[in-house]
Amino acid sequence: MPDNASLTSPEFLRRLERLRLLLRRGSGGGPTGGRVTRTKGGVAEFESHREYQPGDDLRTVDWFAYARTGRLVVKEFARDEVVRLRVLLDGSASMGATPAKWRRAREIAAALCALALFTRAGTECFITRGGRMELLGAADAEPGLRPLLEKLDRCTTKGDPAPVAALNVARRGPWATALVSDLLDPADPRIALANPVKSGFGETMVVQILDAEEARPSIEGAYTLADSENGATLDCVVGPELRQRYLAALAALRERWSRAASAGGARFVAGTTGEPVEAIVARLIHPTAVRGGGAA
Amino acid sequence: MTWLLPAGLLALLALPVLVILRLAGARRRAHTVGALMLWAEAAHGLPAGSGRRLPPWPLLLLELGACAALGLAVAHPAWVGESPALDVLVVVDRTASMAARGTDGSTAWERGLRALASAMAQHPSATRYTVRAVPPMPGGVLEGPRDAVLAVLRASEPDPDGSGDASDAVGGDFHRSLLVTDRIPSLPGTDRLEVIAAGEPRANLGIARAEVVRAAWSPVEPGNAPTPAVFAVVTNFTHADGDISLQLLRDGTELGRATMQVPAGRAAGVVIRATGGSLDGGVQVRIDHQGDALRSDDVVALERAPSRPLFVAWIGPESAALARAIGAATGRRVVIGDADGDGDGPDLTVCHRTVPQPIPAGPVLVVDPAASVPALHWVMAPNAGTARPSGPHAATFTRLELPARWPRATGYASEPVPRGGSAHATDAGGRPVVWSGTRLGGQPVGVVGFPPDGGWALTPGYPIFWARILGSLIDPGTASRTVERDPAESDLRNAVTADRAGGRSTPTPVAAAALASGRPWLALLAIALLAWRLRRKP
Numbered sequence: 001m002p003d004n005a006s007l008t009s010p011e012f013l014r015r016l017e018r019l020r021l022l023l024r025r026g027s028g029g030g031p032t033g034g035r036v037t038r039t040k041g042g043v044a045e046f047e048s049h050r051e052y053q054p055g056d057d058l059r060t061v062d063w064f065a066y067a068r069t070g071r072l073v074v075k076e077f078a079r080d081e082v083v084r085l086r087v088l089l090d091g092s093a094s095m096g097a098t099p100a101k102w103r104r105a106r107e108i109a110a111a112l113c114a115l116a117l118f119t120r121a122g123t124e125c126f127i128t129r130g131g132r133m134e135l136l137g138a139a140d141a142e143p144g145l146r147p148l149l150e151k152l153d154r155c156t157t158k159g160d161p162a163p164v165a166a167l168n169v170a171r172r173g174p175w176a177t178a179l180v181s182d183l184l185d186p187a188d189p190r191i192a193l194a195n196p197v198k199s200g201f202g203e204t205m206v207v208q209i210l211d212a213e214e215a216r217p218s219i220e221g222a223y224t225l226a227d228s229e230n231g232a233t234l235d236c237v238v239g240p241e242l243r244q245r246y247l248a249a250l251a252a253l254r255e256r257w258s259r260a261a262s263a264g265g266a267r268f269v270a271g272t273t274g275e276p277v278e279a280i281v282a283r284l285i286h287p288t289a290v291r292g293g294g295a296a
Numbered sequence: 297m298t299w300l301l302p303a304g305l306l307a308l309l310a311l312p313v314l315v316i317l318r319l320a321g322a323r324r325r326a327h328t329v330g331a332l333m334l335w336a337e338a339a340h341g342l343p344a345g346s347g348r349r350l351p352p353w354p355l356l357l358l359e360l361g362a363c364a365a366l367g368l369a370v371a372h373p374a375w376v377g378e379s380p381a382l383d384v385l386v387v388v389d390r391t392a393s394m395a396a397r398g399t400d401g402s403t404a405w406e407r408g409l410r411a412l413a414s415a416m417a418q419h420p421s422a423t424r425y426t427v428r429a430v431p432p433m434p435g436g437v438l439e440g441p442r443d444a445v446l447a448v449l450r451a452s453e454p455d456p457d458g459s460g461d462a463s464d465a466v467g468g469d470f471h472r473s474l475l476v477t478d479r480i481p482s483l484p485g486t487d488r489l490e491v492i493a494a495g496e497p498r499a500n501l502g503i504a505r506a507e508v509v510r511a512a513w514s515p516v517e518p519g520n521a522p523t524p525a526v527f528a529v530v531t532n533f534t535h536a537d538g539d540i541s542l543q544l545l546r547d548g549t550e551l552g553r554a555t556m557q558v559p560a561g562r563a564a565g566v567v568i569r570a571t572g573g574s575l576d577g578g579v580q581v582r583i584d585h586q587g588d589a590l591r592s593d594d595v596v597a598l599e600r601a602p603s604r605p606l607f608v609a610w611i612g613p614e615s616a617a618l619a620r621a622i623g624a625a626t627g628r629r630v631v632i633g634d635a636d637g638d639g640d641g642p643d644l645t646v647c648h649r650t651v652p653q654p655i656p657a658g659p660v661l662v663v664d665p666a667a668s669v670p671a672l673h674w675v676m677a678p679n680a681g682t683a684r685p686s687g688p689h690a691a692t693f694t695r696l697e698l699p700a701r702w703p704r705a706t707g708y709a710s711e712p713v714p715r716g717g718s719a720h721a722t723d724a725g726g727r728p729v730v731w732s733g734t735r736l737g738g739q740p741v742g743v744v745g746f747p748p749d750g751g752w753a754l755t756p757g758y759p760i761f762w763a764r765i766l767g768s769l770i771d772p773g774t775a776s777r778t779v780e781r782d783p784a785e786s787d788l789r790n791a792v793t794a795d796r797a798g799g800r801s802t803p804t805p806v807a808a809a810a811l812a813s814g815r816p817w818l819a820l821l822a823i824a825l826l827a828w829r830l831r832r833k834p
Contacts (some may be wrong), residue, residue, distance in 0.1 A: 101330070115798040145521035161331070184331035214330055222324040234332050235324065236339045245338035253334065 004099065004258040007110050007149040016145075018082075019278065022285050023118060041259055049073040055142045056118075063292050067103035084123060085116035087270070088163075088170050089152075090181030091129030094155035103210040105180050106276040107153045108207055112178050117142045118225040125152065127168040130159030134205045156240050161185045178205040178284075182214070189257045193264035206257060212274040215250070217243055237281040300434035302825055304370030309507045309733055310363050310825075318356045324416075365822065384422040385470040386412065386445065388431045389462040394454040398477070403453050407475040409446070416442045428465045431458040524575045526598065529565040532558040532582055539586040544568045546579045605629040606770070611643035618646065618663070644770055659769040 005012065023099035039042055052061060052072035060074040089109045096102045109125060113279070117139060124138035136150040136155060152213040164180055164187035171177035181187075183206070193204060213219075217238070225234045236242060254270050261268035299305065329335060337683045394405040416425070427438035431450075438448055439760070466489060476492045533536045538558050559565040568581065575598070582595045606628040614632065622644070623630040646661045653707040664819045680742040 006660060094814060096331035097328065182330060184333050186333055211330070219327060223327045225332060226328045226334050228328050228330055232332055233598050234335055236335065236342075242338055243535060245342070246334055249334045249337040 001266075002101075007153045008146060010234045010264045012107070015278065016111060019111055019115055019281065022278075023115065023280055030242050035167045043063035047076050050076055053143060054201070059289055060119075072251070079221075079237070083121045084175040085112060085121055086173075086175050086177045087112050087172055088133075088166055088177060088179045088181075089125065089127045089155075090161060090166075090179070091127040091155060091157045092159055092161035092163075092181075093157050094161055094182055094184050094227075095209075097214070097228050098211045098273070101182070101209060101214075102157060104271075104277060104288070105209045106155070108180050108209060108280055109178075109276055110149050110152055111281045112180075112205075113139070113148055114142075114145055115285070116176075117145055123148075126166075126170060128162060129157060131162055133170065139273060151231065156235075162187075164189060164192045167206070169203070176203040178207065180207045180209060180222050182210055183208045183253065183257055190263070193260040193266050203272075204261075204264065206261055206266060206268045207256060207284060208257065208270040208281065210272050212272050215272040215274075217246060297374055299371045301370065301372040304372060305367060307367035307370045309363060310367065311360055314356065316364060318359075335445070352680045355607070363825065366825065382420055382472070383470045384416075384419060384423055384425050385466070385468055385473040386425050386427045387462050387465045387473065387475045387477075388412075388427065388429045388449065390431055390433065390452070390454045390474075391458045391460060391462075392456050395456065395476055403454070406479040408492060409449055412474060412476050415492060419472075426468075426470070430460045430462040430465050431455050451700055455731060526568045526570065526575070526579065526581055527565060527582050528554075528568060528583075528596075530556075530558050531563040532560055541584050541586065543582045543584070544565065544572075544579055545569055545582055546573065546575070549573075551575070551579060564754070574586075605631045606644065608632050608643045609645045611613060611645065611647045615711055620689050622646075644766070661766070747760060785798050 035149070049062060049065065050073065052074050056074050059077075062073050064077050065073050066069070077118050080162060087109050089105060095105055113123040113125055116236065120141075122138065122140040123137040126133050127136055128134075136151045137144075138207075161184060161186050163181040163183060167179045168191055189206075193206075199221055219238050220243075222237050224233075227233070232255075258268045260266075266285060269280060269284045271283070320350070342643065345794045388408065394408065395403050397403050405592050416571075419442070420636070423442065425438075425440060425442060427433075427445055427449065429438075433448075433452055435448075438445060462475060466473050466475055470486070471491045474492060475489065491795070493634055526544055528542055530540060532540075541553060541556070543550055549572065551570040552568045554566045554568040555701075556566045570579070578598060580595050580597050605623065608622060608630055610619075610632050619630050619632055637720060643659050645658060645660045647660060
């Protein structure tokens with residue numbers, strides 16, 4: 001898809017719809033699946049009926065009511081507890097280094113929100129930029145996905161990064177949290193991921209998204225590199241040796257996040273703009289089913 | 297050292313281009329990255345400037361050196377100093393025509409040797425010369441340094457009975473060749489062959505070849521039949537480039553026209569399309585040099601189909617040059633021999649220095665350069681511009697006596713000789729040429745005489761002269777060539793008339809030397825190098 005295509009385009013919506021297939025694989029059951037599994041303990045309590053809407057699971061249709069009234073209604077159950085997925089999208093300037101990178105990050109955020117809604121969990125999406133967290137939107141059911149995607153479509157990048165600090169704040173609560181960021185933040189990831197789930201923090205997922213050029217630089221020669229976030233410059237001569245050292249630094253960064261995630265019971269996935277969003281999300285949901293999927 | 301192709305030095309302009317490209321490539325480029333965090337960590341501890349696979353300036357020096365060498369090679373440097381390695385071939389024409397005296401009183405041989413000495417003075421003193429003469433000198437092939445060779449040549453003289461084409465002696469593994477002749481050589485001049493023209497400079501153009509283009513070569517226009525066309529090759533024997541126009545005529549009506557430029561001393565061909573009609577019935581090709589006041593310089597008649605050969609009986613020493621002139625003049629293949637070609641007797645009997653007794657049947661042409669035939673008798677009117685024959689009119693021949701000072705006459709025999717005989721004379725640059733003709737009982741007889749001390753005109757260089765005579769003798773009133781100029785003043789040549797008469801075509805060496813002078817592959821290599829340099833990823 002082109003980098004300027006809308007997240008509400010029919011094509012992207014169809015791709016989101018196909019993500020339902022991911023929910024049938026494995027036992028995770030989605031970005032909130034782990035949380036539901038751990039809290040299951042009985043039959044859900046019936047709460048009310050409502051009109052059937054396209055996209056509703058046919059298993060929730062009350063066929064007896066249909067036989068009686070001729071109207072399609074679905075049964076709604078009261079959840080055992082409030083299960084929500086809080087998606088945290090890094091909106092710092094480095095995320096907009098290339099249109100493809102910013103596009104892929106928003107796609108991942110949209111896919112995570114959609115998956116949460118597909119499992120009948122609520123979702124809310126925040127964007128962190130300029131040291132602030134802004135709520136883009138929230139939805140408790142699938143019809144609320146489209147307004148959320150429209151807001152994701154319009155958001156832009158600016159300011160310095162603070163993914164570690166934002167994640168540290170956002171994951172406090174009984175909800176699952178997902179961070180979508182390039183993680184180009186010198187802060188120690190253990191600050192955000194040190195507290196395990198069982199200590200009251202929700203399940204946490206971290207998705208690192210980098211541009212293909214950032215993941216494997218191809219430039220060569222004398223360059224003045226400029227930081228897109230603060231304008232700082234670095235004069236260097238890019239050659240094989242420097243590129244090798246860059247890749248080593250990147251690998252070390254991923255290793256730090258991976259270890260921190262493992263210690264905190266979180267999931268960490270690294271992806272690039274060269275991969276489709278479905279592949280990155282699949283590695284996040286089924287980390288053991290996709291081998292060599294990039295989780296460092 | 298000098299440059300044989302100085303324009304090739306323009307290739308050195310690529311040097312500053314390379315420097316500019318290098319400077320542009322060495323400039324630090326700006327590149328925005330998401331964050332400097334990883335780059336700063338990677339560059340930490342690395343010395344500035346490291347990471348290059350090759351230092352830039354030695355590579356630039358290599359490129360500049362290669363480009364400069366290429367540019368110099370394109371210019372084709374040559375050392376003309378005291379190089380001891382030059383071997384030069386000198387071919388000198390010793391045929392009888394080289395003894396012809398010019399207006400300044402010197403012979404072509406003397407003029408040729410003077411020009412040769414000037415040319416040899418340009419060579420390194422250590423140059424070794426090999427001299428071949430046509431016909432050969434008594435001592436055979438001469439070899440030695442410049443002064444020795446010139447001394448021997450100056451002591452030599454042309455062979456009064458010699459004939460042959462000196463161009464045939466050119467060849468061999470020599471650095472350069474010099475050809476001294478008064479004829480237009482059959483070889484084109486190149487950078488390795490210098491032709492020293494010993495003949496007097498004259499200005500004229502001649503049609504070397506004209507033939508109807510085959511139908512397959514004709515330009516085809518949509519909806520129309522192929523346009524008939526004539527291919528004409530014009531040789532420029534002047535000393536300057538000539539702008540010429542060619543007309544294709546049938547019965548005085550122009551069928552087509554073409555113009556071209558012919559370099560001095562070269563031949564050039566052009567196709568004249570007959571847009572005004574067909575070529576049926578025979579046509580004429582007429583050329584006109586824009587640089588002179590003449591209405592036309594040469595005309596060639598073309599027949600649609602080759603006629604039967606011309607059977608010529610030859611009595612006396614045979615002249616190949618005259619045979620070619622006869623072929624050129626008549627446009628027919630010349631078969632020389634004693635026997636009748638088709639049983640009707642020879643079409644022409646050429647008596648060369650010899651008077652046959654009895655007189656053969658049919659047209660007779662007597663050529664007497666020595667005026668030694670006792671039966672000939674010629675009385676010159678003292679002050680007349682036109683000579684009249686006298687003496688025994690009953691005699692078949694007219695005696696030719698040429699006084700030391702020939703009275704200048706103008707005009708040229710252009711009409712058929714009436715019964716009873718008449719004669720016309722002309723003075724061509726101090727070389728009297730007389731043609732006399734008479735008819736006895738319908739049998740045309742022509743006598744051509746030359747002064748004993750003058751040059752021979754029995755070469756293809758006088759096709760128009762012979763066309764007049766032979767046209768009157770063999771086919772009166774249908775001379776195949778006409779000219780506005782005294783042929784003795786012209787320098788017309790007809791190099792491939794035998795082929796034309798036989799209906800064959802030969803390749804024309806048009807501008808061959810011009811192609812040989814360039815080094816296009818070197819220029820292409822230089823361009824490819826530059827293009828590769830431009831395409832390199834910065």
